[in-house]
Amino acid sequence: VDLDAFITGLPKAELHLHIEGSLEPELMFALAGRNGLSLPYADVEAVRAAYAFSNLQDFLDIYYAGAAVLLTRQDFHDLAMAYFDRAVADGVVHAEIMFDPQTHTARGVPFAFVIEGLLSAMAEAQERHGITSALIMSFLRHLSEEEAFATLAEAESWLDRIAAVGLDSSEVGHPPEKFARVFAAAAAKGLKRVAHAGEEGPPAYVHAALDVLHVDRIDHGNRALEDADLVERLVGEGMTLTVCPLSNLKLCVVDTLDHHPIDRMLALGLHATVNSDDPAYFGGYVADNYRAIARARGLSRADLAQLARNSLTGSFLPADAVAAHL
Ligand code: ES4
């Protein structure tokens, strides 16, 4: 069996996926047309040509503009169905998908449209493909903690269908401490917690995500490698890192995949996983990320199987469901 088939055939969970980041240019145009909106691009090729980023903020500006075509329940449903169809083809058996309600409620889209569209796609994907999924509601860290509290309040009647809260958007200048109280409130409501940390931000932000936000997983975590004590702590706690190789390349977190630290992370005993982050913007879905990193770093099949196992054991699935996939 060739490497492509081996990678696709590994049962895997995707743990770091922004559903708005799975909006392909073709669907962006279709939704713009359906909703009577015009895009600042002539065609699909012009959209793809605009996807050249020098850092996280460059990307975020374009990503938030793209999300403006999402207006109705059906739009969110179609967005998520397209992702699930693609993920299933890559051997994803379980997906924990992040959504950014504030990106939509700030434009006047009701919170209910967003979550109801996503939940209906999750149910349909499970029925059609057997893929299970969970929702992670992410707060935008460039907004205030008060606005995050307002979002948590809007989510009140859906809390039984939300697995965790997350923290994304512009990292530097918006440390975890800013969201300490809203994460504590989410924990008190029974939600798990994840946070982007150490993507562009320093190791201190990873420490703070652990100490102040009490996270169950770290999204990215690359810069933790700069701090040996932090690495020791992450290994000791068995903390899962949701690493995103093609994202790291496109956002210049690494200069080339040849210098990506994924194999160093595994060698250190870190519970690293491979994920696609924003696949429509970064040039590949989860199996593309496995393939790219395998080629660039010469990963063995045992390494790839370890990464896939880490994704299942690092998921929020109950232990019996994890065991059934291993
Ligand atoms: C994101 Cl790669 C990344 N980092 C932070 N926030 C994000 N939102 C969507 N993708």
Ligand code: ZN
């Ligand atoms: Zn992300």
